[in-house]
Amino acid sequence: MRCVQCGSQKDKVLDSRSSKDGAAIRRRRECLKCAYRYTTYEQIERTDLRVVKRNGAREALNREKLMGGLVKACEKRPVSMDRLDRAVEEILTELHKDHLIEVPSATIGGKVMDKLHHIDPVAYVRYVSVYRQFENVNEFIQEIQALSHRAARDPFQRRLFKD
Numbered sequence: 001m002r003c004v005q006c007g008s009q010k011d012k013v014l015d016s017r018s019s020k021d022g023a024a025i026r027r028r029r030e031c032l033k034c035a036y037r038y039t040t041y042e043q044i045e046r047t048d049l050r051v052v053k054r055n056g057a058r059e060a061l062n063r064e065k066l067m068g069g070l071v072k073a074c075e076k077r078p079v080s081m082d083r084l085d086r087a088v089e090e091i092l093t094e095l096h097k098d099h100l101i102e103v104p105s106a107t108i109g110g111k112v113m114d115k116l117h118h119i120d121p122v123a124y125v126r127y128v129s130v131y132r133q134f135e136n137v138n139e140f141i142q143e144i145q146a147l148s149h150r151a152a153r154d155p156f157q158r159r160l161f162k163d
């Protein structure tokens, strides 16, 4: 570590303890040149997971977006941010354990439902209703696209779609 005070890269660790239920190690360090004290956090770096959406599009798995969905579902409910933060951490850990590169969005939705089910019944129902609605709209669009695609090749159906 480069000391922010003097730029020296020589330091010693004064204290080392795990934080955030073992997810990170907090180290108290002291610069050997100027004695400036600072703290560093060490945590496991996760590789980037890609989310495969229903329409086949890919996007980066975004922690803030995941947290945002949970926060929204728990609006005005007696649920602490700390609890939601832990739930997000658990979901991410599970996702990274079971998937190496890509994960279907439906899998993530299922895990969120599972957590909310334990956290708050109202939040759970809210999330499920929004989620299901969204899924249905997608299914609807996909169905229409599939139909019109087929119609383009089938003269009889093409006539049906024109009228």
Ligand SMILES: [Zn+2]
Pocket (backbone or CB within 6 Å): 003, 004, 005, 006, 007, 008, 031, 032, 033, 034, 035, 036
């Ligand atoms: Zn220093």
